Amino acid sequence: MAILIGDTAPDFTLESTEGTIHFHDYIEGSWAVLFSHPKNFTPVCTTELGYTAKLKPEFEKRGVKVLGLSVDKLEDHGGWARDIEETQGAALNFPLLADTEGKVARLYDMIHPNVDNTLTVRSVFVIGPDKKVKLKIEYPASTGRNFDEVLRVIDSLQLTAKHQVATPVNWKDGEDVIIVPAVSNEAAKSKFPDGWKELKPYLRIVLQPRG
Numbered sequence: 001m002a003i004l005i006g007d008t009a010p011d012f013t014l015e016s017t018e019g020t021i022h023f024h025d026y027i028e029g030s031w032a033v034l035f036s037h038p039k040n041f042t043p044v045c046t047t048e049l050g051y052t053a054k055l056k057p058e059f060e061k062r063g064v065k066v067l068g069l070s071v072d073k074l075e076d077h078g079g080w081a082r083d084i085e086e087t088q089g090a091a092l093n094f095p096l097l098a099d100t101e102g103k104v105a106r107l108y109d110m111i112h113p114n115v116d117n118t119l120t121v122r123s124v125f126v127i128g129p130d131k132k133v134k135l136k137i138e139y140p141a142s143t144g145r146n147f148d149e150v151l152r153v154i155d156s157l158q159l160t161a162k163h164q165v166a167t168p169v170n171w172k173d174g175e176d177v178i179i180v181p182a183v184s185n186e187a188a189k190s191k192f193p194d195g196w197k198e199l200k201p202y203l204r205i206v207l208q209p210r211g
């Protein structure tokens with residue numbers, strides 16, 4: 001059964017470059033990004049892992065723990081990590097799972113057999129502090145992901161969780177947001193005392209809340 005948004009992220013225990021990861025214990029109370037890439041020592045993956053390492057302060061600022069998954073062996077991760085540091089200017093600074101048996105990859109449907117029977121596609125799962133899946137994205141092996149977009153979605157998800165606002169098309173941090181339909185005008189008055197712009201009763205625009 002595919003994992004859907006709103007499902008509890010399945011738990012697992014697996015070796016990583018930073019020791020054994022008990023997933024639910026590891027992410028306890030935090031947001032998390034779990035992402036797979038097809039293979040060590042491949043060009044697109046090398047750029048993705050280097051860029052994700054550079055984004056570590058951005059993930060930390062948002063209370064997000066990052067976890068990479070590879071179906072390659074733990075002993076191969078070290079050599080590749082050195083290549084990532086040399087070519088991308090950033091050392092691996094988050095755990096990389098060694099899912100040699102594809103246990104987690106199968107659990108999370110990261111293997112798409114009509115593409116390849118063993119290699120994972122580029123999956124991203126964003127998981128909330130309640131351990132529920134908030135976002136899933138899948139990219140083919142040949143297309144590097146946009147990790148700035150992953151951060152943008154996390155900003156949107158965290159705004160929704162904290163302030164009951166949604167984010168409109170192509171929204172960027174700092175731009176106006178939308179009061180979610182579940183908030184009545186009466187409730188909105190105390191949540192947004194500076195008011196909002198009502199384009200339609202169902203389309204209420206408000207300044208992005210801070211804090």
Ligand code: BEZ
Nearest residue numbers: 038042043044045141142
């Ligand atoms: C890459 O990471 O560059 C890659 C991996 C598998 C297939 C194609 C590209």
